[in-house]
Amino acid sequence: MQAEPTTSLVGEEYEVEIGPVAHGGHCIARTAEGQVLFVRHALPGERVVAKVTEGEEGARFLRADAVRILEASKDRIEAPCPFAGPGRCGGCDWQHAKPGAQRRLKADVLAEQLRRLAGLTPEEAGWDGTVVPAEGDKLPAGEVPQWRTRVQYAVDAEGHAGLRRHRSHEVERIDHCMIAAPGVSELGIERHEWAGMESVEAIAATGSQDRQVILTPRPGGRLPLVELDKPVSVMRVDEKAGGVHRVHGRPFVRERADGRTHRVGAGGFWQVHPKAADTLVTVVMQGLLPRKGEMALDLYCGVGLFAGALADRLGDKGAVLGIESGKRAVEDARHNLADFPRVRIEQGKVESVLPRTGITEVDLIVLDPPRAGAGRDTVKHLASLRARRIAYVACDPAALARDLGYFGENGYRVRMLRAFDLFPMTHHVECVAILEPATKGA
Incomplete structure (x- = not known):
C-alpha cells in the first residue's frame, strides 16, 4: 500500500x-x-x-x-554580527539577546533538564541557579567577547571561507567572525582563497604563540600554497583514512593551563575558550579536595589536563589512571605526564578498559565524557567503585541530567553544581557537578 x-x-x-x-x-x-x-x-x-x-x-x-x-x-538587542539572523550563519544562537539574558536563558534550560531528567531542583543539586561568565567576558550589550580559539571554516564552491548556515551545508561567506579569538583572526583565513578545500580549521593556542591550520581537501583536491598573515604550522586531513598529517611546522600546539604546558596534537581536543581549562581545573579540584596518597581515575582524559592536576595534588604516593579512546590524545597525555611516574594512561573506550583493570575501589573520579554523556552502564560501574567524590564535567545539560539521574539510582547525590558561560552567543553551557555517596560512610 x-x-x-x-x-x-x-x-x-x-x-x-x-x-x-x-x-x-x-x-x-x-x-x-x-x-x-x-x-x-x-x-x-x-x-x-x-x-x-x-x-x-x-x-x-x-x-x-x-x-x-x-x-x-x-532583552532584545540588534545582533552585533552582520552575518547573524534568519537564514544566515548558524554559529551563534543568541546574538539578538543581551549578554545577561543569554546566561538566564541557559540557566532556564539547565534547570528544566535537571527537573525533567534527574528529578532535581536547583537547590537539591547545590546550584544557585546562575550561569557565570568567564573572566573578562562580562561586557556591555552590543560588545562581543572574542573567545573562540578554534574555528572551523567551511569553504564554498568558489574557494571562499565562511561558516555553515543553521542545519545546512550551505556556506555563509564572512569577512570576519566576531567571536574568534585574536590569534585566529590574525591568520586572515577569510581573506584567502581555498580552492579544492572542504574546510579550513584555524587554531590559536592559549599561553603560547603556536598557530595551526588544518586543511580538509575535497575528493581529489590539491593542497594550496598556504601563505597566511602569521607563521603557522599546516596539517592536512587524509580524505580516505581521516588521519591528520603534517605538511609544515609542528604537528601539535602547546596549550597552557594549571601552571603546566600541554602538547595537543592536530585534531586533538582542548577547551575552546582561553579561560576554560583553568576555570574547570579550579572548580574540579576545589570540589574533589584531593588528599595526599589517594587513588584517582580520569576518564575520557584527553591529553591529560585533569590527570596532571590530580597527580600534582596527590603527591608521590598518590596514583592516577587515565583512560582515553583517541590514539593521538593518549600519546600526548603520556608525553604531558611523563614527569609523574605514578600516572598511567590506557587507550580504549571507558566501558571496555575500566572493567579490565581489575580496579574495585578508588578515592576520586573525574569524568569529562563526550556530548552524549557516560550512560547508565558506565555510571553504574563508577558508582560501584565507592569513590568519596566524583567530578562530572559536561558540555550538554541534557546528558548531564540523565547521568545525574543514573548516579542517584546508584547511591550518589549531587553535592554542588556550577555552570559557566564558556560559549558566549551560542546555546552551549559548561557544567561541573560534584557528587558524593548519599549515605555517610558508604
Whole structure:
C-alpha cells in the first residue's frame, strides 16, 4: 500500500506568541491550531511572525525562524554580527539577546533538564541557579567577547571561507567572525582563497604563540600554497583514512593551563575558550579536595589536563589512571605526564578498559565524557567503585541530567553544581557537578 504524500510547510508564516526557551538555541511556540514550533531568533514573551524552515503536515513539530518582531522583549538587542539572523550563519544562537539574558536563558534550560531528567531542583543539586561568565567576558550589550580559539571554516564552491548556515551545508561567506579569538583572526583565513578545500580549521593556542591550520581537501583536491598573515604550522586531513598529517611546522600546539604546558596534537581536543581549562581545573579540584596518597581515575582524559592536576595534588604516593579512546590524545597525555611516574594512561573506550583493570575501589573520579554523556552502564560501574567524590564535567545539560539521574539510582547525590558561560552567543553551557555517596560512610 502506497503511503499518502505529505505536504511541506516550508515557507509558511504564522503569527505566534513565543513561549519558554528550549534546549538547542530556540524557543517554543504554538500556532492557533496547536502545532508546535521551535523558533530561532526569538525570545520568550515576544510576538513574532515565524516562517517555517523545516517540517510538513502531520509532523510532531516544525522548525521556524522569527522573521518579523511584532512585540519585542526588553532583552532584545540588534545582533552585533552582520552575518547573524534568519537564514544566515548558524554559529551563534543568541546574538539578538543581551549578554545577561543569554546566561538566564541557559540557566532556564539547565534547570528544566535537571527537573525533567534527574528529578532535581536547583537547590537539591547545590546550584544557585546562575550561569557565570568567564573572566573578562562580562561586557556591555552590543560588545562581543572574542573567545573562540578554534574555528572551523567551511569553504564554498568558489574557494571562499565562511561558516555553515543553521542545519545546512550551505556556506555563509564572512569577512570576519566576531567571536574568534585574536590569534585566529590574525591568520586572515577569510581573506584567502581555498580552492579544492572542504574546510579550513584555524587554531590559536592559549599561553603560547603556536598557530595551526588544518586543511580538509575535497575528493581529489590539491593542497594550496598556504601563505597566511602569521607563521603557522599546516596539517592536512587524509580524505580516505581521516588521519591528520603534517605538511609544515609542528604537528601539535602547546596549550597552557594549571601552571603546566600541554602538547595537543592536530585534531586533538582542548577547551575552546582561553579561560576554560583553568576555570574547570579550579572548580574540579576545589570540589574533589584531593588528599595526599589517594587513588584517582580520569576518564575520557584527553591529553591529560585533569590527570596532571590530580597527580600534582596527590603527591608521590598518590596514583592516577587515565583512560582515553583517541590514539593521538593518549600519546600526548603520556608525553604531558611523563614527569609523574605514578600516572598511567590506557587507550580504549571507558566501558571496555575500566572493567579490565581489575580496579574495585578508588578515592576520586573525574569524568569529562563526550556530548552524549557516560550512560547508565558506565555510571553504574563508577558508582560501584565507592569513590568519596566524583567530578562530572559536561558540555550538554541534557546528558548531564540523565547521568545525574543514573548516579542517584546508584547511591550518589549531587553535592554542588556550577555552570559557566564558556560559549558566549551560542546555546552551549559548561557544567561541573560534584557528587558524593548519599549515605555517610558508604
